[in-house]
Amino acid sequence: MILSTGKVCVAGCQEKVLSSIWYLWTGSNLARIFKVLWHFSSSLAGVFSIRRLASLWLTFFLVMVTFDLAFSQSTQGEEKQVWKRQGNKWRIDNSNGATFTVFDPKSSDGTGFGLAAGVSSSSSAGVLGEATGVDLTATTTIEPWIHFSITATRLDWFVRKPGTYAMRGASLTVSSNSAVLVDFEGFANLVNQEDPAQSIGAYYGVEQPGMATGLVNWITASNFNSSDRLLIFSEGSPSKTLDLWNMISVSQSNSSCEYEDEAVITLSIQVLTVFVENQKSD
């Protein structure tokens, strides 16, 4: 009966707009207005002329639409206090980790007018309620989230003599409720800051924790940019850790100088799935 409009909406996405339009129409207010008008038209068909009836119909329609728009503006829902479980205790959540909004719980005349529900544009949780005897639909929208930490974003080599050296540079730990793509960009050899024609060969490897140096799959810096990793999480594997290894090859031809490369690791949520949990009372 009631359509949930659960949509995962990342800040700024167009789904918000589409969702709002979809709600405005399928959220039944206009459809119900038409339904009521049709009902009245049928009842009054024998009393008024067709012209008079059309005039009444149009006037009433405009009044209802105006009322509905005004009403919808004023019923963006009431935001409720959210509590968050921390250990064994419930604490008031002020972190905006979730919001809870209740939309117009019911109408008094039982025509189905007042039963409006939806998800506020910025909410990550919404609820839909109906009076006794009417279906109750709870809609939960969970936005994709990501938590990551990286132990270092800068590597400093101090090299006294030519040679090939390696280190485990950083550990990247990611957890998310969605798949996450780890994209490497800008990785290149380390460039001499005085003579860009000179460079130090750089290689990278992404491995599971605990990998021995000799087993690292070394990839040249330029090829590393196309070595993206897709991380998929599950209940059994809620987070992933990747070790980022770095190897440099300093040759005799490398002058004493500072060498540098700047790159970017991009984490992006890949699957904007609609995660809706509907619970209907009987």
Add this chain to the structure above:
Amino acid sequence: MRKLLLALVGMTLLIPAFAWAGDPSPWPPVGAEVEVFKLISGNWVSLGAGNIGADARAFTSKPLAGDSNQKYWYIPFENHASVAQWVSWAITGTRWDWFVRKPGCYAADCIGFFIASNYSVDILYSGFDDLVYQDTGGVTLTIPVWYAVWGLGTPPPDSLWIPAASLNGLDIFIPDSKDLHYGISHKLWNKICTVPSNSACEYEDDAWVVIELKRIKIWIDPQTGYFKPLS
């Protein structure tokens, strides 16, 4: 000439004016030191961490974390290497001994000299002089000495001979070049002229050759060439 000592007092450390480019690594470095491995004969050998004599050390810094609903997280990443100046040199001998039976001018290809470095070096000379009579009395108390850098197997022309005393203060600058990186070899010739008035005796001079590295990193201890302590 009985004895000529060429002592290479390696690394005199004058820090040249050097415009830092980019974002040089500070010393002491920020962040945490990590274990470094060096590839030696196909095997990774741990250099450990905290070793001031290690060939290389590495530090990691600027950790980052994020926790949000945003779709993209851009993590800036920097990889920086500071490469110190190194020098590799060899000399075939630091003592020359002449045994002269009769007066005359003699020349010899005394020593071979090899130097390689990844930046400019200066070769400085000090203490060079004629050979001095080592006993009391005597008639002519010195034996004049000349030097010349010459790569062929026959003595150099007269114009290339430099009187010993003229070497002192001479600064031979070898600029950074590909040749220098892979090594430059020279031969140093020596000439002496004994005269009838030189009494039979021992004659000697001690001198120094100084190799100066022109770029010493702030994290290098100029006296030892190793890493400076972190604290």
